[in-house]
Amino acid sequence: MPDLGLDVLFKGSNFLRLLEGLSEAAKISLIAIAISIPVGLLVGVLMTSKNIILKVLFRVYLETIRIMPQLVLLFIVFFGTTKTLGWKLDGETASIIVFSLWGVAEMGDLVRGSLVSIPKHQYESSKALGLSKNQTFLYVIIPQTVRRMIPLSINLITRMIKTTSLVLMIGVVEVLKVAQQIIEANRMSSPNAAFGVFLMVFLLYFVLCFVISSIAGMLEKRWS
Numbered sequence: 001m002p003d004l005g006l007d008v009l010f011k012g013s014n015f016l017r018l019l020e021g022l023s024e025a026a027k028i029s030l031i032a033i034a035i036s037i038p039v040g041l042l043v044g045v046l047m048t049s050k051n052i053i054l055k056v057l058f059r060v061y062l063e064t065i066r067i068m069p070q071l072v073l074l075f076i077v078f079f080g081t082t083k084t085l086g087w088k089l090d091g092e093t094a095s096i097i098v099f100s101l102w103g104v105a106e107m108g109d110l111v112r113g114s115l116v117s118i119p120k121h122q123y124e125s126s127k128a129l130g131l132s133k134n135q136t137f138l139y140v141i142i143p144q145t146v147r148r149m150i151p152l153s154i155n156l157i158t159r160m161i162k163t164t165s166l167v168l169m170i171g172v173v174e175v176l177k178v179a180q181q182i183i184e185a186n187r188m189s190s191p192n193a194a195f196g197v198f199l200m201v202f203l204l205y206f207v208l209c210f211v212i213s214s215i216a217g218m219l220e221k222r223w224s
Contacts, residue, residue, distance in 0.1 A: 006196040008186045015200070017182065021175035022204050025164040028095045028172075033157050035096075036103025041146070043104055044111020045137075058108065065105035071166050073098045078170040091172040099160055110152050114145040154216035158209040175201055 009015045047058045065073075078094035081087070118141055126136040168177040179197045186193045 006199075008182060008190045008193040008196055009200055011186070014182050014197075017178045018175055018197075018200060018204065021173060021178035022208065024092075024172065025161055025167075025174040026208065028092065028099060028164050028167065028174075029157055029160040031096050032099035032103050032160060033153065035100040036107045036156075037153060039100075040104045040107025041111050041142075043108030044115060044145075047108055047112040048115050062105045062109055065102055070098060070102060070163055071169060073101065074166060074170050091167060091170040094170060095164070095167040095172055099164070103156065103160065106156055107149075107153065110149045110156075111145060114148045115141065117148070118144055151216045151220040154212055154219070158212050158216075161209060161212075162205065175204065 009018075043058060046054050047062075049055065074094060077098050078089060078091060082089050122140055122144070123136060126140050131139065164174055165176050167174055168180075179201050183193045183197050190196075
């Protein structure tokens with residue numbers, strides 16, 4: 001039977017270290033999404049404004065974030081701003097900033113799409129009931145928008161968790177960085193460690209993202 005290098009996972013605290021690395025990736029994603037939801041909600045509302053200047057500004061922001069690779073954004077924030085502005089920024093903070101910028105852009109577009117999809121008769125019915133424009137948004141439109149975007153927001157979390165693998169490039173010790181350290185430390189005693197370690201990384205990502213995706217699917221069925 002071929003040596004798959006799985007024995008490395010049970011040496012010392014290697015498996016626990018992988019879990020800690022995964023928790024770091026999840027932590028960055030969850031903090032970013034916690035920032036993205038309220039700010040993205042505001043941005044999404046502003047994107048539906050009739051003000052042409054606001055529309056153009058947010059469209060440029062959205063397209064810039066979508067076109068530019070997240071790795072480039074990480075380098076700009078972590079290396080570029082620290083050199084230019086002279087401040088000290090650790091890798092985790094830089095990662096949260098970048099993923100929050102990405103999340104706000106994506107969330108804002110989700111909110112905009114959800115707002116646009118609200119039938120016009122909802123506004124008309126609210127007006128007939130004597131609700132003001134602000135009351136209509138607060139009590140009728142926003143709750144429906146939040147309800148529609150929650151499943152999509154959960155899917156965004158899974159995308160963020162997977163993309164956090166890039167943060168190892170700026171020194172954040174997440175699951176892939178830990179995997180590299182384990183492989184390097186056991187290179188002589190377990191030549192095939194790379195296969196076993198990265199297989200476990202794949203399984204950890206799969207389980208985490210599968211659970212989150214399943215929750216999104218349940219919410220979509222419940223609220224459809």
